[in-house]
Amino acid sequence: MSPEERRVGASLASIFALRMLGLFLILPVFALFARDLPGGDNRALVGFALGAYGLTQALFQIPYGIASDLWGRKPAIVTGLLIFALGSFVAAWAPNIEWIIVGRVLQGAGAISAAVTALAADLTREEHRTKVMAMIGSSIGLVFALSLVGSPLLYGWIGMGGLFSLTGVLALAAIVLLLKVVPAAPVPKGHIKLPMRRVLTDPDLLRLNFGIFVLHVVQMAMFVVLPHALVDHAGLAVAAHWQVYLPAVLLSFAVMVPAIIAAERKDKMRPIFRAAVALLVIVQLGLWFTGQSLWSLALWLMLFFVAFNVLEATLPSLVSRTAPPEAKGAALGVYNTTQAIGLFLGGALGGYLAQNFGDNAVFSACAGLAFVWLVVVGKMNFPLRRTATAAAQTV
Numbered sequence: 492m493s494p495e496e497r498r499v500g501a502s503l504a505s506i507f508a509l510r511m512l513g514l515f516l517i518l519p520v521f522a523l524f525a526r527d528l529p530g531g532d533n534r535a536l537v538g539f540a541l542g543a544y545g546l547t548q549a550l551f552q553i554p555y556g557i558a559s560d561l562w563g564r565k566p567a568i569v570t571g572l573l574i575f576a577l578g579s580f581v582a583a584w585a586p587n588i589e590w591i592i593v594g595r596v597l598q599g600a601g602a603i604s605a606a607v608t609a610l611a612a613d614l615t616r617e618e619h620r621t622k623v624m625a626m627i628g629s630s631i632g633l634v635f636a637l638s639l640v641g642s643p644l645l646y647g648w649i650g651m652g653g654l655f656s657l658t659g660v661l662a663l664a665a666i667v668l669l670l671k672v673v674p675a676a677p678v679p680k681g682h683i684k685l686p687m688r689r690v691l692t693d694p695d696l697l698r699l700n701f702g703i704f705v706l707h708v709v710q711m712a713m714f715v716v717l718p719h720a721l722v723d724h725a726g727l728a729v730a731a732h733w734q735v736y737l738p739a740v741l742l743s744f745a746v747m748v749p750a751i752i753a754a755e756r757k758d759k760m761r762p763i764f765r766a767a768v769a770l771l772v773i774v775q776l777g778l779w780f781t782g783q784s785l786w787s788l789a790l791w792l793m794l795f796f797v798a799f800n801v802l803e804a805t806l807p808s809l810v811s812r813t814a815p816p817e818a819k820g821a822a823l824g825v826y827n828t829t830q831a832i833g834l835f836l837g838g839a840l841g842g843y844l845a846q847n848f849g850d851n852a853v854f855s856a857c858a859g860l861a862f863v864w865l866v867v868v869g870k871m872n873f874p875l876r877r878t879a880t881a882a883a884q885t886v
Contacts, residue, residue, distance in 0.1 A: 495674055499614045500626035502672045506568070506665045507607050508630035509658070510575070515638035516654055517541075518714075520646040530588035540592045545835030547599030549828045556605035556824020564610035564676045568603045568669055572662045575601030579659030583652040594655065601662075602831070605824035612811035612823075613677050631803055633740060635710075639718075640733035690822050695813050698871045700826055702768075703806050704833040705864045709771065709857045710799065711837025713778075716850040717788070725785035735789050743796030750801050761873045764805055768865045770798040775858035779851050812874040 521541060530536055559567040575598050582594025608627065615623045645654055690696065721727045721735060750767075754760045774795045781787045807826065814822030844852040 496615050496623060498672065499611060499674060500623040502668055503607055503611050503623075504626040504630040506572075506669060507604065507627045508634045509661050509665050510601075510604060510607075511631050511634050512638065512658055512661070515635050516642050516645075516658065517651070518638065518642070520642050520651065520654075524646070524651040525588060525591075528588050528591070529586065533588065536588045536592070540588060540595050542835045542838065543592055543595040544599040545831045545838075547596050548602045548604075548831035549835070551600050551602035552605050552827040552831060553821060553824035555602050556609065556821045556827070559606035559609055560821060564606050564613065565669060565673075567606040568610070569666055571601035571603035571606070572666050572669075573601070574598075575603075576659040576662035579655045579662060583655035583659065598658075599831075602827070604827040604830070605821075608807045608811065608823045608827070610673070610676055612808075614674055627804070627807070633744075637737075639714075639736050690814065690825055693813070695872050695874075696810065696822055696825070698867050699806055699810050699813065700829040701867055702802070702864055703826055704829040705860050706771070706799065706802055706806070707830050707833030708837035708840065709775070709861060711834055712841030712844070712853050712857055713775075713795070715838060715841030716845050716853050717792070720788060720850060721785075724783045725788055727785060735785070735792060739789060739793040740796050742793050743800055746797045747800040747804070750797075751804055754805065760805065760809075763801065764809075764873070765865070765868055767798045767801040767805075768861065768868050770794060771802070772858055772861040772865055774798065775854050775861055779854035779858060809874065 518541070525540070526532065555567050555571060558570075578594045578597025578599070578601065580594075581597055582591050585591045585594055611623050611627060642654070645657070649657070718732065721732055727735065750763050754763045774791050777787070777791045777794075781791075807823065810822055810826045840856070841853050844856055
């Protein structure tokens with residue numbers, strides 16, 4: 492990659508990770524905090540407060556994607572970050588659960604993921620796009636792991652109001668980063684040349700959207716039960732969970748990076764992508780049948796993060812290659828909408844199954860859903876890199 496492409500990847504990965512921080516940072520501690528909040532004894536309201544972020548993300552991803560096609564990527568991203576910051580400060584001030592919900596709704600309404608990934612695609616050459624998307628996708632896994640490690644510590648130091656305020660301040664800092672560090676965005680190409688229904692009904696885009704939906708359903712459902720498994724089966728205190736999460740993520744990066752390089756430089760995207768989905772199935776089966784000890788849980792977590800990081804990196808790159816240029820933002824908006832729905836439904840499904848049928852029901856359901864994705868992948872077309880396509884045409 493050129494120095495500018497590395498700068499694009501690092502800066503946009505930081506901005507993208509900030510968005511996911513708003514979701515992940517409160518997960519380990521919010522239910523404990525809510526018990527002492529007026530209205531927090533209503534579990535339905537507490538659950539809605541957690542899920543409201545994903546719901547409004549799902550509602551606003553497509554409008555932000557279209558807006559970025561029409562008026563430019565950076566204006567759409569700045570608008571979303573301002574709304575996200577406002578929601579963070581509202582939630583930090585909130586005197587009761589109802590105002591927390593208002594803050595979470597506003598946070599989710601700053602749905603910039605589609606515009607950020609579209610900007611990354613605009614500013615990178617096709618042969619290096621997956622590497623930039625890998626930087627962005629890997630930041631999600633890293634933020635998720637760091638949130639699990641750091642959230643209880645931060646909550647003890649600055650409280651829930653401090654956590655929300657911190658995400659608001661970082662959102663404002665991200666605006667400065669976007670305007671000062673990220674290179675100038677291309678002139679908007681417009682969106683009206685392509686009917687929205689073509690984006691919604693394209694078979695390959697549908698398969699990719701289904702993939703990101705499944706990936707995040709599995710992620711959220713898993714982490715409804717895994718913290719309990721580490722305590723109940725592995726005997727690991729909550730304060731020591733970082734000793735499992737952090738090594739698992741770091742080791743997964745060591746495996747994921749060579750896989751991404753092979754997918755790009757050697758045109759091995761198809762087998763590597765399929766292998767990652769197959770690994771996701773194997774992980775769920777492994778957790779189902781052998782996830783009873785500390786070492787087995789640590790192994791399956793590491794393998795999960797390998798699959799998760801490879802897929803999180805390659806999926807948006809494939810969407811950007813598959814979508815027509817004049818509707819790239821809209822296509823990524825649909826993609827990020829299905830991601831947000833997956834985040835919301837994964838948590839709800841995981842909680843329902845764990846409560847009514849036990850932890851193994853969660854893993855078996857995730858294995859079944861991931862297997863369906865593996866079947867879908869078998870019918871998916873993988874777009875060639877532009878350089879590879881041009882070479883084929885000259886032969």
